[in-house]
Amino acid sequence: MHSEAIMLPAFQERRRAVTILTVLIAAAFCSILFACGIGSVSLSIPELFAALGEQVRGNPSSLAATLLELRLGRALAAFVTGATLALAGVMMQALLRNPLADPYVLGVSGGAAVGALSAMLFFSAAWLVDIAAFGGAMAVSFLLFLLAWRDLRGSAGDGNAPMLLLTGVIIASGCGALITLMLSIAPDNRLRGMVFWLIGDLSATQVRWLPWTVWLIALVFAVRVARAINVMALHAEAAATLGIRVNRLRQGLFLFSALLTASAVSTAGSIGFVGLIVPHACRFAWGPDHRLLLPAATLAGGTFLVLADTLARTVIAPQQLPVGVITALIGVPVFLLQLHQIHRK
Amino acid sequence: MQTLKLGLRIGGRELVAGLDWTVEAGQCWCVIGRNGAGKSTLLRTVAGLRAPDSGSVLLGGRALSDWQLLALARERAYLPQGRNDAFGYRAIDTVLAARHPYQDDRYWDAETDFRIAHAAMRALDAGHLAERDVRTLSGGERQRVAIAAVLSQETPLLLLDEPASALDLAHQVGVMELLARLCRAEGKAVVLVSHDLNLSHSVASHALLLMGDGEWLAGPSAEVMTAPLLSRCLGYPIEAVQHGKRTLFIPAEESND
Numbered sequence: 001m002h003s004e005a006i007m008l009p010a011f012q013e014r015r016r017a018v019t020i021l022t023v024l025i026a027a028a029f030c031s032i033l034f035a036c037g038i039g040s041v042s043l044s045i046p047e048l049f050a051a052l053g054e055q056v057r058g059n060p061s062s063l064a065a066t067l068l069e070l071r072l073g074r075a076l077a078a079f080v081t082g083a084t085l086a087l088a089g090v091m092m093q094a095l096l097r098n099p100l101a102d103p104y105v106l107g108v109s110g111g112a113a114v115g116a117l118s119a120m121l122f123f124s125a126a127w128l129v130d131i132a133a134f135g136g137a138m139a140v141s142f143l144l145f146l147l148a149w150r151d152l153r154g155s156a157g158d159g160n161a162p163m164l165l166l167t168g169v170i171i172a173s174g175c176g177a178l179i180t181l182m183l184s185i186a187p188d189n190r191l192r193g194m195v196f197w198l199i200g201d202l203s204a205t206q207v208r209w210l211p212w213t214v215w216l217i218a219l220v221f222a223v224r225v226a227r228a229i230n231v232m233a234l235h236a237e238a239a240a241t242l243g244i245r246v247n248r249l250r251q252g253l254f255l256f257s258a259l260l261t262a263s264a265v266s267t268a269g270s271i272g273f274v275g276l277i278v279p280h281a282c283r284f285a286w287g288p289d290h291r292l293l294l295p296a297a298t299l300a301g302g303t304f305l306v307l308a309d310t311l312a313r314t315v316i317a318p319q320q321l322p323v324g325v326i327t328a329l330i331g332v333p334v335f336l337l338q339l340h341q342i343h344r345k
Numbered sequence: 346m347q348t349l350k351l352g353l354r355i356g357g358r359e360l361v362a363g364l365d366w367t368v369e370a371g372q373c374w375c376v377i378g379r380n381g382a383g384k385s386t387l388l389r390t391v392a393g394l395r396a397p398d399s400g401s402v403l404l405g406g407r408a409l410s411d412w413q414l415l416a417l418a419r420e421r422a423y424l425p426q427g428r429n430d431a432f433g434y435r436a437i438d439t440v441l442a443a444r445h446p447y448q449d450d451r452y453w454d455a456e457t458d459f460r461i462a463h464a465a466m467r468a469l470d471a472g473h474l475a476e477r478d479v480r481t482l483s484g485g486e487r488q489r490v491a492i493a494a495v496l497s498q499e500t501p502l503l504l505l506d507e508p509a510s511a512l513d514l515a516h517q518v519g520v521m522e523l524l525a526r527l528c529r530a531e532g533k534a535v536v537l538v539s540h541d542l543n544l545s546h547s548v549a550s551h552a553l554l555l556m557g558d559g560e561w562l563a564g565p566s567a568e569v570m571t572a573p574l575l576s577r578c579l580g581y582p583i584e585a586v587q588h589g590k591r592t593l594f595i596p597a598e599e600s601n602d
Contacts, residue, residue, distance in 0.1 A: 009456070010458065010459050230438070233432050234439055238423060240414060241418060241423040291452060
């Protein structure tokens with residue numbers, strides 16, 4: 001038995017990955033189930049299944065069925081947002097070859113915030129806010145892509161993406177200034193909504209297909225290039241000598257992480273730390289191999305945000321906290337701890 | 346591998362002009378020159394990471410730009426000078442990554458990949474480092490793991506930029522002997538950049554001297570690695586000393602000038 005384990009490392013590697021992913025998928029289902037059961041009126045598991053049956057049959061009449069509809073919608077929105085942010089985080093970290101990067105570092109979320117807040121300030125239709133956020137994020141991505149084109153094409157050299165990173169940081173701070181400007185001239189009755197949006201809030205989300213579609217397409221892309229990402233994370237620009245089209249890969253990573261960030265931010269505002277902490281924790285637990293890390297981090301990110309959002313709506317019920325507060329409160333100490341541990345290595 | 350009228354320039358300065366150079370299977374070339382003479386630039390150009398400023402680089406009779414990147418990756422491996430590890434990969438992962446050109450549509454590594462990777466690590470006396478986080482390795486250990494990765498890429502042509510620079514004496518000799526054996530026994534072609542004249546002289550069958558002003562000199566090491574030529578190439582008087590069967594190069598004392 002022992003000798004067999006030594007002889008077949010590839011088999012072991014595969015079995016380990018399958019085990020981890022199975023557990024994570026199960027955890028994701030459990031977290032959603034948990035989120036549906038918990039609240040001002042808690043539902044037991046048999047009640048949940050009965051309610052689910054009513055939903056499926058299409059005549060939700062009981063209180064449980066109504067509650068389930070509300071909570072399930074919100075839990076699913078939380079899941080897709082968390083999964084999207086974590087995936088965007090891993091991609092951004094691979095793109096910048098920096099494990100401390102997060103999806104917001106390049107100012108894509110800043111662009112979304114500028115879009116969303118101006119929609120809240122000048123108009124007040126809720127649907128417009130989401131579209132404006134998405135538009136703002138895409139506008140910033142486009143601007144970045146133009147400004148850092150040389151860097152993304154790889155002719156700038158060392159593959160550490162300093163040009164892209166610097167451009168992004170400057171654009172992010174520009175967006176920050178615009179946000180502050182809008183907050184300071186906003187009338188009081190709109191201010192609260194604007195602040196909640198900035199922190200990240202899931203209470204007003206509806207079930208929509210777009211974030212799921214974006215997430216699934218990005219996940220397919222990510223898994224297809226996972227091995228190439230490993231090679232690039234190791235060798236930067238010299239990955240080309242191993243047959244990687246580095247520029248194409250970097251452009252793909254940039255576009256998808258921008259699209260993911262835009263999708264997440266326009267669903268739920270700029271929820272912080274998920275895109276940073278979850279990939280980090282997964283890397284810490286299971287290593288940096290992107291073939292496992294990409295699917296694992298995205299599942300863990302979804303589960304994490306479902307649980308954080310359940311906490312956000314129950315911890316001082318009936319009042320609700322924005323979920324961004326919870327993720328930050330959990331994220332800051334976890335991040336500091338991890339940073340400290342890395343440093344000690 | 347062949348270069349035709351290859352010219353390299355950096356920042357308007359001419360490094361190499363009109364280089365006609367052919368590397369055949371079984372040859373071990375050593376590239377010698379001062380700092381900034383264009384050794385690494387030449388290697389990067391030959392590896393295909395940088396376009397030539399004039400002339401062309403051919404591999405198997407075809408220009409590098411006509412090759413598919415993946416096919417090219419099965420023909421030549423490149424060891425860059427510095428390494429910068431952002432993520433905590435295990436040493437074995439970094440070696441396995443060099444199997445990428447052979448994994449077309451497989452998602453996970455095959456048992457063969459593991460076998461080749463482990464064998465390469467053992468050949469460099471790095472077998473015991475397999476499970477270590479690369480960021481915790483010493484400079485010399487990391488270097489050996491990187492050379493193991495280049496070996497497990499299984500290419501006929503190896504381009505190595507200062508492979509022995511960070512190694513201790515025993516491992517320097519070990520790596521050089523390994524490279525010489527690869528040329529002799531497996532018919533691989535090796536091009537290496539090194540500042541250690543004695544070490545290179547012991548393994549190199551051929552040498553390319555870059556003068557730093559566009560001039561160059563290529564030929565069998567017995568003809569090219571002589572005290573007067575090396576002195577001119579490195580800009581410092583060098584003496585050749587006979588020690589048994591070996592020729593040693595030492596910097597001449599200023600007073601002997």
